[in-house]
Amino acid sequence: MTRAADRPEHLSTHSDTPTPRKGRFAALGSRNFRLFLLGQAVVATGLWVQRIAQDWLVLDLTGSATAVGVTTALQWAPMLVFGLVGGWIADRYPKRRVLQGTQTAAALLAAVLAVLTFTGHVTAWQIQLLAAGLGTIAAIEKPVRSAFAADLVGPGQIQSAVSLSYSVFNLGAFAGPALSGVLITAVGPGWAFALNAVSFAAPLVALAHINAAQLPYRHHPVAPTGAAPVPGGLRTVVRRSEIWRPMVLAAAFGMFTLNLAVTLATFARTVHAGPAGYAMLTSSLAVGSMVGALIAAGRTRSTVRGLTWIGCVLSGLYLVAAAMPTLWSLGCVLAAIGIISIQLFTAASASVQLAAGRALRGRVMGVYLLVETGSAAVGGPVLGVINEYLGPRIGLILTGAIPAALIVLLSVLLFVRRRIYGRDSAAQISEPQPIPPGSSHR
Numbered sequence: 001m002t003r004a005a006d007r008p009e010h011l012s013t014h015s016d017t018p019t020p021r022k023g024r025f026a027a028l029g030s031r032n033f034r035l036f037l038l039g040q041a042v043v044a045t046g047l048w049v050q051r052i053a054q055d056w057l058v059l060d061l062t063g064s065a066t067a068v069g070v071t072t073a074l075q076w077a078p079m080l081v082f083g084l085v086g087g088w089i090a091d092r093y094p095k096r097r098v099l100q101g102t103q104t105a106a107a108l109l110a111a112v113l114a115v116l117t118f119t120g121h122v123t124a125w126q127i128q129l130l131a132a133g134l135g136t137i138a139a140i141e142k143p144v145r146s147a148f149a150a151d152l153v154g155p156g157q158i159q160s161a162v163s164l165s166y167s168v169f170n171l172g173a174f175a176g177p178a179l180s181g182v183l184i185t186a187v188g189p190g191w192a193f194a195l196n197a198v199s200f201a202a203p204l205v206a207l208a209h210i211n212a213a214q215l216p217y218r219h220h221p222v223a224p225t226g227a228a229p230v231p232g233g234l235r236t237v238v239r240r241s242e243i244w245r246p247m248v249l250a251a252a253f254g255m256f257t258l259n260l261a262v263t264l265a266t267f268a269r270t271v272h273a274g275p276a277g278y279a280m281l282t283s284s285l286a287v288g289s290m291v292g293a294l295i296a297a298g299r300t301r302s303t304v305r306g307l308t309w310i311g312c313v314l315s316g317l318y319l320v321a322a323a324m325p326t327l328w329s330l331g332c333v334l335a336a337i338g339i340i341s342i343q344l345f346t347a348a349s350a351s352v353q354l355a356a357g358r359a360l361r362g363r364v365m366g367v368y369l370l371v372e373t374g375s376a377a378v379g380g381p382v383l384g385v386i387n388e389y390l391g392p393r394i395g396l397i398l399t400g401a402i403p404a405a406l407i408v409l410l411s412v413l414l415f416v417r418r419r420i421y422g423r424d425s426a427a428q429i430s431e432p433q434p435i436p437p438g439s440s441h442r
Contacts, residue, residue: 026153027161032210033152039206040145041168043103046199048176050110052282053184053192054127055265056275057117061124065266069384071128072259075135076377079370082139087147087366089140095148095362096207102141103207107200109133110193117190142369147362150353152210162350166342167293177286181279242355243364245410246348247371249307252406253314254372255379256399257341260285262383263399264334267392273327284331288338295339296346307347311407314340318400322393 027033058071089098113130116122153161183192256263261282268278317337324330349368356364387395 025160025164026157027164030153030157030214032214033149033161033164035206035209036149036152036203037164037168039203040165041171042202043199044169044172045176045179046110046172046196048172048286049180049183049192049199050113050196051261052177052180052279053189054113054131055261056180056184056278057122057189058124058127059265059269061122061127064384065262065269065388066381066384067124068265069259069262069381069387071124071131072262072384073377073380074128074132075138076258076373076380078132078136078139079142079373080377082136083143083370083373084363084366086140086369087143087363090144090147090362090365091360092362095144095151096210098144099141099148100204100207102137102144103200103203106134106137106141107197109137110197110200114190114193114197117188117193139369139373142373143362143366146349146353146365146369150361158354159350162353163293163296163346166296166346166349167290169293171286171290177279177282181275184275243352245414246307246351247368248410249311249407250345250348250368251371251375252403252410253311253341253344255375256383256395256402257314258373258376259380259383260399262380263387263392263395266387266395267330268327270392271327277327280327281331281334284334285338288335288340289342290338291335292339292342293346296343307344307351308407308411310340310344310347311403314344315400315404315407318396322396322400 028037054071055068058068059065062068109130113122113127116126149161149165150158179195180192183189183195264281264285265278268274268281271277273280314337317333317340321330321333321337324333352364352368353361383395383399386398
């Protein structure tokens with residue numbers, strides 16, 4: 001007998017639900033998703049404005065790349081503790097209300113950092129403490145947001161929804177650093193933090209105007225009362241190779257790629273490029289990422305073998321970046337890195353969500369984000385030490401070389417397994433088809 005948690009989700013047949021749209025930007029056919037996406041675009045810009053200002057302020061206060069790495073790690077580390085809980089919350093409680101609470105809390109922390117900076121009392125440890133607070137909120141919010149975005153669209157549109165979400169995030173990553181550089185130079189980092197606090201109004205308004213009658217999924221799947229938050233998601237991940245393999249690749253690159261700002265800040269400081277140079281490098285990366293996300297929006301399926309090849313190309317680009325002689329040439333390679341890296345992370349995330357099914361999607365995404373950001377939490381301080389004592393070029397080399405070594409190891413293990421068990425490691429990852437209402441499961 002198939003357990004309810006493993007069953008494909010049912011679509012609502014309510015007359016208010018629009019007919020699903022098909023095509024590259026299929027998810028945009030949902031009014032609710034458009035509202036949600038607009039709110040996320042604004043807050044993503046605000047978050048990147050704060051991240052750039054935060055890293056630069058810590059570097060300015062301490063002169064230490066290691067301190068920047070620690071600050072970055074504190075943003076990721078809470079996912080190690082609360083990520084699985086966040087996934088369970090996504091499956092247990094109304095996602096919209098949870099998101100409203102997390103967005104409000106994050107706005108308050110950003111406002112506190114702005115006040116401390118305006119009054120001249122800000123210190124590195126205060127920034128790090130608030131970074132840990134924002135990281136804790138994000139650990140709960142990310143699995144909920146990922147599952148909620150998928151709930152706003154029908155099956156067959158999840159790949160589009162994930163890719164478009166990455167697109168607006170990278171739109172923010174493009175606009176945010178540029179705006180942050182202007183604010184830091186013109187009026188100081190305090191205004192960057194204040195802008196981020198205000199930006200949270202956009203997703204709160206968007207969430208308030210989402211029409212529940214137009215949701216493709218009429219009922220919220222509630223986890224059994226008292227159910228442990230960990231076992232359901234972990235069991236699903238361990239048992240299903242189409243879920244754990246993309247997670248391994250995401251973790252391998254998440255370790256240093258998600259901390260690339262540490263290397264870029266050190267590089268800009270080394271060549272005396274200042275905040276403007278740092279913003280240029282991060283914006284180049286963001287432009288490529290945005291283009292990559294738009295390309296990824298047209299994908300309907302992925303293979304583990306394809307993800308592996310994408311990883312190989314990405315590793316090679318990091319080695320090329322390390323050899324670039326000027327800031328501008330590095331920026332060009334970073335744009336290519338952005339295109340390829342977003343292909344990998346988008347395909348990995350969409351593959352996991354499609355394979356998980358709606359009833360366990362929150363908990364499985366909690367595990368995914370735990371693995372991805374957990375590796376980033378480890379990589380942040382390590383990359384900071386590497387950049388401080390060996391230089392940013394060595395940091396770029398290792399950002400590509402370490403995942404490449406892990407890819408080789410994984411490929412060997414999969415080859416051995418395939419030889420022994422005869423399993424195809426390149427099986428296509430696609431979403432289970434919905435079962436019409438009234439159908440029985442055996």
